[in-house]
Amino acid sequence: MNNKWKQIVAISAIAGISWLLVQNPYTNHYLIVLKEEAASVSAQKDTLYLEIDNKAIRYEAPPSEAKIDPIWKAVPGYNGLKVDIEASYHAMKKSGKFDEKKLIYKQVSPKTHLSDLDPAPIYRAHPEKPVVSLLVNVAWGNEYLQGMLTTLKKTNVKATFFLEGRWAKNNPMLAKMIAEGGHEIGNHSYSHPDMKTLSSSASKSEIQKTSEVIVAVTEAKEKPKWFAPPSGSYRDETVEIADSLGMGTIMWSVDTIDWQKPSPDVLTNRVLSKIHPGAFILMHPTESSANSLETLIKEMKKKNLHIVTVSEALEETRIVH
Known part of the structure; x- marks a missing residue:
């Protein structure tokens, strides 16, 4: 048998095996399960991400501006907090569950600082x-x-x-x-x-x-x-x-x-x-x-x-x- 015929036979054998695998009901079931699991993981990720996004506002705080108070005189500013949605999602994705202890924050600086105020004592x-x-x-x-x-x-x-x-x-x-x-x-x-x-x-x-x-x-x-x-x-x-x-x-x-x-x-x-x-x-x-x-x-x-x-x-x- 020459090389050309060997190649034809080999290709035919591979095609036949592939056809049998595709037609095999067990193979079809396995592929369906894999697709469902992938879809489930994707849905789970999306749900967790949305949950973090929706709940973030509960844990955030606006920055406080530095100011001159009539009683306390110069009062320094204080950073606010904003939830880093992406970083928090990655911190929780392994468990797939929302956990406030794993929230990652970004600090938000006030616009007015102590150095912007007129000279005043600080109590x-x-x-x-x-x-x-x-x-x-x-x-x-x-x-x-x-x-x-x-x-x-x-x-x-x-x-x-x-x-x-x-x-x-x-x-x-x-x-x-x-x-x-x-x-x-x-x-x-x-x-x-x-x-x-x-x-x-x-x-x-x-x-x-x-x-x-x-x-x-x-x-x-x-x-x-x-x-x-x-x-x-x-x-x-x-x-x-x-x-x-x-x-x-x-x-x-x-x-x-x-x-x-x-x-x-x-x-x-x-x-x-x-x-x-x-x-x-x-x-x-x-x-x-x-x-x-x-x-x-x-x-x-x-x-x-x-x-x-x-x-x-x-x-x-x-x-x-």
Whole structure:
């Protein structure tokens, strides 16, 4: 048999086998099942996708614009949330079921930011942000400062320390110890004057000189971003001067009143009864605060409040649990 006939026979055999497979009722059934399964998977994907799309709005939140509030003065913005439909679908497609815990979000930035506002003091972070910040004003209290730093390290918490310039100049090792602990450092004037009655030139000198000292003793690469007026005393011009020097003015929404030397129980109850999302908590290196600090931190964490620096608290990034 020559090659041509061999090819004809082979082709005929393949054609015959193919015809038998197609006509075989079992083969037909198998193909139908495969098609139905493929259609089912496709329908399931479409249904899940549509379910995510339909339910997304329940989990989304619009951004909050930064604003000047008549009571709270400058209030930072806060990112909104939008569900990423495609990413959420891929996160759920393996199970084929909707699961809100697997939703993937995109953060939506507000149009107006803190930097867009006219200079105004800041008393707290955004009231929907589950954060609090410890503001430690330092002009004295060396004997309690190291204990507070030890507690902060032990509990893995970073605070914002506002240093008086004169204190930082006289205690460079302690100032550097604060910086090396990873804490944020702010400006608390040079000689603790009443900024409300101080002249414009003297106010500028107090703030400017303090920033220079802080940079020198801590070897910081940048000047402080935040200014805390002594005793919370200021006038509008004070805030404007700080702004002209690249600093926001920070106040507080919860006061430990630790200078009155309350017992740890009194101080702790005072703070926890007034704590709120976005709180700025004022304290000093006192025996009362040093002895209350660890309990305060533990109790605030139990309330699902993140303890962060002022800069972190004022960021627009939304915290999603």
